[in-house]
């Protein structure tokens with residue numbers, strides 16, 4: 001059983017607290033500690049969720065990268081509110097993050113794109129994410145053609161590909177405790193930029 005959450009010992013800034021837990025999850029060699037569920041809402045009010053990878057986290061927020069023509073990106077264009085959930089079972093920890101997203105700058109997206117493996121770069125060009133395709137072969141054919149076309153040349157970041165940064169206004173830390181009396185501490189951003197911390201019943 002993990003150490004609990006104590007209001008008097010927890011960081012006053014939830015991003016710092018997240019970084020602390022995230023570093024512990026990495027140090028514990030958990031499989032994919034950076035995997036997070038991203039929930040968005042469709043224009044008709046239906047929640048929809050999928051996994052994405054956290055690529056950066058700092059005072060500005062939580063960053064993931066995707067196709068700007070994907071279902072999630074289209075939903076975020078219309079309603080920029082989103083929610084993230086991390087779950088690290090071996091540590092009995094969950095983190096829930098809520099807030100509003102903005103696109104990362106083209107420079108930031110392009111800088112990250114450059115660091116990606118070549119196959120992923122080809123994939124970003126080849127795959128019309130979230131669209132119906134007639135067969136897997138169509139995708140493989142496109143990837144082959146692009147590979148030949150680019151040959152050894154550097155692959156540019158597509159304009160339809162880039163990041164979103166979720167700037168949180170609510171972050172909840174959950175940790176498993178004995179007898180199901182789990183700890184939950186909720187940080188809420190106040191209009192003056194400070195965070196309040198409330199304990200919630202498990």
Ligand SMILES: Cc1cc2nc3c(=O)[nH]c(=O)nc-3n(C[C@H](O)[C@H](O)[C@H](O)COP(=O)(O)O)c2cc1C
Nearest residue numbers: 035050051052053064065066067070071072073130
């Ligand atoms: C562990 C894991 C990590 C993933 N990471 C990403 C990611 O960082 N970006 C992304 O666009 N899709 C990622 N995916 C795929 C998405 O879950 C999803 O299938 C895809 O983005 C299309 O979602 P959409 O149609 O709702 O836009 C990941 C899937 C898994 C299982």
